[in-house]
Amino acid sequence: MGTHKATRVGKLIPSGIRRMFEIAYERKDVVNLSIGEPDFDVPDPVKQAAVEAIWSGRNRYTPTRGIPELRERLMAKLQAEGHRAEDVLVTAGATGALLVAMLALVDPGDEVLLFDPYFVAYPNVVILAGGVPRFVSTYPDFRPNLAALEKAVSPRCKAILLNSPNNPTGAVWTKDELQALVDFAEKHGLTIISDEVYELFAYDREFVSVGTLTDRALVINAFSKSAGMTGWRLGYVSGPADLLDDMALLQQYTHASLNSVAQFAALTALETPITDHVAELRRKRDYVRKRLSGAFELAPPEGAFYVFARAPGDDATAWAERCLEAGVLVIPGNTFSRRDTHFRNFVRGQLGGAREGGFHPVELRRGVRGLGVLRHFCLTKAPTSRLLQRGKKRNMVFRPGIKSPGWQESPPAEADLPHAKISGVSP
Numbered sequence: 001m002g003t004h005k006a007t008r009v010g011k012l013i014p015s016g017i018r019r020m021f022e023i024a025y026e027r028k029d030v031v032n033l034s035i036g037e038p039d040f041d042v043p044d045p046v047k048q049a050a051v052e053a054i055w056s057g058r059n060r061y062t063p064t065r066g067i068p069e070l071r072e073r074l075m076a077k078l079q080a081e082g083h084r085a086e087d088v089l090v091t092a093g094a095t096g097a098l099l100v101a102m103l104a105l106v107d108p109g110d111e112v113l114l115f116d117p118y119f120v121a122y123p124n125v126v127i128l129a130g131g132v133p134r135f136v137s138t139y140p141d142f143r144p145n146l147a148a149l150e151k152a153v154s155p156r157c158k159a160i161l162l163n164s165p166n167n168p169t170g171a172v173w174t175k176d177e178l179q180a181l182v183d184f185a186e187k188h189g190l191t192i193i194s195d196e197v198y199e200l201f202a203y204d205r206e207f208v209s210v211g212t213l214t215d216r217a218l219v220i221n222a223f224s225k226s227a228g229m230t231g232w233r234l235g236y237v238s239g240p241a242d243l244l245d246d247m248a249l250l251q252q253y254t255h256a257s258l259n260s261v262a263q264f265a266a267l268t269a270l271e272t273p274i275t276d277h278v279a280e281l282r283r284k285r286d287y288v289r290k291r292l293s294g295a296f297e298l299a300p301p302e303g304a305f306y307v308f309a310r311a312p313g314d315d316a317t318a319w320a321e322r323c324l325e326a327g328v329l330v331i332p333g334n335t336f337s338r339r340d341t342h343f344r345n346f347v348r349g350q351l352g353g354a355r356e357g358g359f360h361p362v363e364l365r366r367g368v369r370g371l372g373v374l375r376h377f378c379l380t381k382a383p384t385s386r387l388l389q390r391g392k393k394r395n396m397v398f399r400p401g402i403k404s405p406g407w408q409e410s411p412p413a414e415a416d417l418p419h420a421k422i423s424g425v426s427p
């Protein structure tokens with residue numbers, strides 16, 4: 001007799017990014033433009049603070065809401081930035097915050113407005129809470145479209161999830177755009193959940209937090225991107241005290257406590273600017289934009305670590321497989337979208353040079369040039385073997401013989417989701 005499995009597991013959409021991570025982990029001979037991690041290591045003073053926390057015995061459970069010192073320091077940060085939040089809750093990364101936020105806001109059958117493209121976790125956390133993701137397309141310019149939102153909103157909608165700077169498009173939304181979304185949410189009685197994990201990575205315009213525009217939003221942030229602490233699993237969410245009380249109760253039974261060492265180290269992370277790393281990422285962004293804009297139609301990469309480009313023939317899966325055969329990892333758009341016309345590149349890595357910070361050396365220059373060459377060969381429909389020969393001569397493209405991972409990442413069709421119907425609107 002087979003083991004019984006809960007239906008919610010079958011409703012989840014496996015993440016294409018995890019699969020890329022596994023390929024990249026096994027295959028050191030590929031140029032990896034796929035994974036969304038910062039390419040700088042945790043700053044030394046933060047590592048030191050973690051070591052000291054361990055040796056001074058900070059190894060026990062902490063309060064469910066986070067250690068008081070950190071919550072106070074976070075409130076001071078938010079107030080200095082003009083936030084209108086009443087309270088803050090420390091969480092297990094931004095992902096932990098997203099989960100408890102959805103569990104607190106969504107009843108089975110309730111709808112949540114998500115912009116498409118979206119970060120891969122979003123539809124899944126909605127589904128985990130028993131809700132229904134309702135997608136609103138931002139193609140082709142990746143700006144919010146109020147007419148499309150008005151068409152999508154229904155009496156079952158409880159929340160709207162925003163993400164600026166955006167993964168995967170790199171868009172940074174303006175104060176006016178965010179204010180219009182705040183007004184829209186107020187008009188329809190929706191709670192805004194604003195994922196601001198890339199707040200430090202806005203290159204062309206000032207980052208505006210939704211938390212400065214309203215006191216009713218849940219604003220999610222984390223140390224993952226801003227201090228390179230992706231593996232330490234620490235984030236926070238600020239907003240109205242009543243909602244945070246509910247989320248703290250849920251957190252008690254989903255996480256019990258948070259990583260104590262990471263919380264003490266986070267106090268130091270908040271005093272450790274990463275301005276040089278941001279400047280370096282901007283330089284890489286400029287390089288990637290310049291190199292790729294001749295060959296591809298690009299969404300303006302205004303922030304985060306990503307460049308979202310249109311795939312040849314509007315078939316991102318075929319394109320990603322071709323790139324992989326040639327040894328470059330990019331992610332097809334259907335990992336983040338109900339469409340598969342674009343692909344995501346990452347601007348992390350080195351523009352050449354030696355290994356850095358314990359990361360696998362990613363030669364951004366080689367990878368990005370390789371994409372340009374691949375694009376040319378796609379247009380001329382030349383076989384990959386010729387491309388590889390030519391690339392080898394020019395030291396541009398990569399190792400042959402890498403097996404395609406078999407992309408199956410697009411969200412299941414409505415028929416495949418018996419209990420959580422996914423619906424959407426594309427303007």
Ligand SMILES: Cc1ncc(COP(=O)(O)O)c(C=O)c1O
Pocket residue numbers: 036092093094095096119163166167195197222223224225230234235
């Ligand atoms: C937009 C966005 N939100 C949340 C996360 C996850 O953050 P954390 O590692 O803090 O859970 C990511 C990670 O890539 C992300 O891109």
